[in-house]
Amino acid sequence: MAEQVIPTKKMPPGLQVENVDDRIMTLNVGPQHPGSGHMRIIVKIDGDYIVDADPDPGYVHRGEEKMAESRNYITNIPHLERPVIHDSCNILYPYVLGVEDLVGIEVPERAKYVRVIAAELNRCIYIQYWLAIYGIFLGHSTMFMWPAGDRELLIDLMEKITGARVTHAYFIPGGVRNDVPANFEDVCLRQVNYFEKRIKEYADIFYDNPILKARTEDTGVLSREDAIRLGTTGSVLRASGVDYDLRIKEPYDVYDELDVHTNVLKSGDSYARSKIPWLDMLESCNIIRQALEKMPKSGSIRTKLKPNPKGREDEVYRRVESGRGSAGCHIISRGKPEPYRLKLSVSSFRNLIALPYLLKGEKLGNMPAVYWSLNYWPVEADR
């Protein structure tokens, strides 16, 4: 039992940790480090090689789960989207679905489509932000500015729908908070078409860049078996050749009525992990267009809830595919207006376990490329 199931990666000769203690330097990458985000990675390096990496999250831990136990099902909504404000619709999605199960209400058809559109737009917004940081982590400043600028298009669109630019709190149990504006279909279609044209240009400057390819290909390779065993999810999993997308595997709302394709790459390296979200954005544009076409042009967008609704005595575990991967919400209800226990099983926390495994034996220069290619959002992991 004491034997480690995951074998440590093959290290270059002469780098066995026990022999070279005096050569090892410990680096605190973070929390005050331009390449870490709100976390710390304690990295031990021997020359240019990382011999040990220990992620230390928790610098932005807010106790969302504890807070949720003392608030009722409606007042939980605004603070539960705070872990990932850039992906606020998707992180709220499983909670809203779970509460609908517990309270027992049905969602109007139009609201389901609006939800899907908002979720896909938000996925693009998140991935653009993530991609911008991935660009600057690799020293590519143009790739920092372009996604950050193009992201504004969709943020403006979300502002038109929800009234808020980033923290929408748009999904509520029973539907969505308010209807989309009058000429929404035309505006959305136009913006999304332009957005798709723009992100296709990223291939020219970033994804087909020879230096980028030479740098990120064959670094931080996560094999298919390890990706499954480590329980990774989302883009990390799909980059390793596992075809698993909850929008297809466990369709929620109206994803089963739409033609959703998933993007799978086989190589499992940093390059594949960084390319999958970009392909996801292109796929999101397709989904949005389909949803706009099939959306009922009029109708209710929300089923009225009783004030202070009580969930029945039950527990639900719902999950959706967020911008980073599976976002799950486990709600245990005891017939009260507040959940007895609420657990967010978020993809960043699940992907974090791959970080020390991937960084071992990697060069120090690959650290940002491997770290950020895990589609990791420190605030989400801390909750």
Added chain:
Amino acid sequence: MSKSEKKVTSKDEDKKKSDEKAIGDAIIAAANARREELAKEALATRSNKTLPKVVKEKPKEEKPKESKPKEEKPKESKPKEEKPKAAPPSKTDTEEESLPEFEKSFVDKISSQFTGDVEVGYIKENRTRVNVKKEKILEVAQFIKDNLPFDHAESVTGVDFPEDKEIGVVYHLGSYTDPTYSKQVLALATRVPREENPNPGNDSTKLPSLRDMFYSVEFHEREVFEMLGVYFESHPDNRRLLLPEDWADLPPLRKDFRNKGR
């Protein structure tokens, strides 16, 4: 301010400085001592303070206490919970036992293997739950790993049940490799005894770690350890993950840890 006062202060300045230094050292030493004390004893004192509240709540929550075991036992909770996601609750109350076949088949495999040690929590569409005794969790997990295509743990939820004096730990297992199982989430639940004055790592709140079966539980179990004080034996590093290193209070997700300002 008169001149004499000024003079007095200027004369006393040196004395004051030295005094201040001494006082500062004393304060620091006292603070350190206090901190150590806190680390040792704060748990006990804190829980003692909050104990009466729990006791007060107990009579109120007698009904949920009774209903909780109901929920755990399969026969009673089944008719309530088998309905599809979107269906309204009123509909399902009238329906009789129509458990989803596929889900029932693999849960039956587990329960027939470990009769007496495993009880079926619920069988719903795509979601199943088995409650396992604490001693058997390793064997059941090994059985699931070997005979069913569940290959990773999605999350580990710790739930505090102060009125049962137990802490529940729920492993949500999923499958990537088998497409027929890709919708399924098997909740593997167990209970460990709960102590009123927890001393994480050194009390009876212990559970064998499933890390060797499902590697992905490593960080989740670390989180449950710090948040609820469940020590996982044979876990390679039971260190804190999210909480600060000098946290010397109750595990925060226990029910008797009160939110400040709430």
Added chain:
Amino acid sequence: MSVIAPKFRLGYFLKGIFDNAFWILTIVTLAGIPAIQIVLFYLELPVIDGELLTAFLAFTWLFNPTMQVPLIKALIYSDLFRIVAFPGFGFAALIAAGTIFVERKMLAKLQLRVGPFYCGKVEGILQLAGDGLKLISKEIIIPAKADKPLFWAAPVLFVGTAAAFVALIPVAPGGWVVADLDVGLLAVFAVIGFFPIITILSAWSANSKFPFIGGIRALHQMVSFEIPLILSLLGVVILTGTLNLSEIVESQSSFPWIIFMPIGAIVFFTTMLAELERIPFDLPEAESEIVAGWLTEFSGMMYGLVQLGSYLKLYAFAALFVIIFLGGWTGPVFWPPLETELITEGIPIPNYAGDPILTVNAPGLPLLDQDPNEWVLQQQGELQYTSGQLLVSGVIWFVLKTVGVIFFILLPRGVFPRIRLDMLLHIGWYKLIGLSFVNIFIALGLVYAGVIGPGGIL
């Protein structure tokens, strides 16, 4: 109640002033004036209008309108002017400032944003000055366990070495260079060799982990790229047979060496980017990996000095590329020959009948005076261009070419991500050294085939 100086007494204040005045006067009389006299004794002072210029005479002439132009001309031809202003530090710093401005605006346009905009009304042209002021006014923080003398010396040494590099760059024909050495190219290699030492010294003295890693990286990078840098320039040395940079430029009067040495030029350009730590090779300052590399602990104007040094270095490298491969100041001479009378007596503007009605005295023209003897020689057809003509058009060609090279140095910053240390070393040791040997063989082939060189076709 608080006052700024509670123990203020007028007597002490006056006493302080008198004390200061007394000591200053004493020191100036005993040490300052003798020092000035010793300096004046050894200074080689110019002869203007038949009179030896002394300090006293200079002050007198400064306020005499008729003598101002000869005085300034004498100043221009002095060594001090060359070091401080024209081919030396001031000129290079001006181009460096322009480079920073162009870099910001160009990168902003490339990245679909505006760049500096508000400071200075016109396209944020004063942003650099604002940044400089900010850096000067910031506190300089030195790590507690740093090796203070070395840590202080590093930025100054960096700027000094960069300025020494600038001093070797000839800008215009006729000896417009601070140090015109016969072994100019060797001196350049020697000066470049100082940079890794300064980098590793500053990194070591900061006594911090990230600067240390950055310094080691800089050392790796600079040392391994110095070899292809030197080898890639040897081809030109073989063809010209000289190490003097001015003579290398003059050898390219009909065609630049880049026509025969494109491989050498590519290798040199690549190594240049690495030596300058520009973006595909900015590993020593890799932000996301090692914070700011060897610059991490620098603050305030220490950081500003390092930046100034690195941009001076950028100008010097671009100028070296121009001198060796693009023909330096050579180019069509477009500046018209000016008669001596035009310059001294103004330009006569005739009316329709051809009678001069007024003369125009262009304020800058008298400084671009050429030798009256040269003018005569040119009229006789014995001299093609006067030195004034060559100076003006040469400087303009040189600046144009240098700005073009600088543009290409800046461009990769918007296009490429950073590469990794092992890739960098692989490029340096395998590919670039191999290519530079190919370049040398091409040069040898050209010489032995009799195309170029003594007695060659061209």
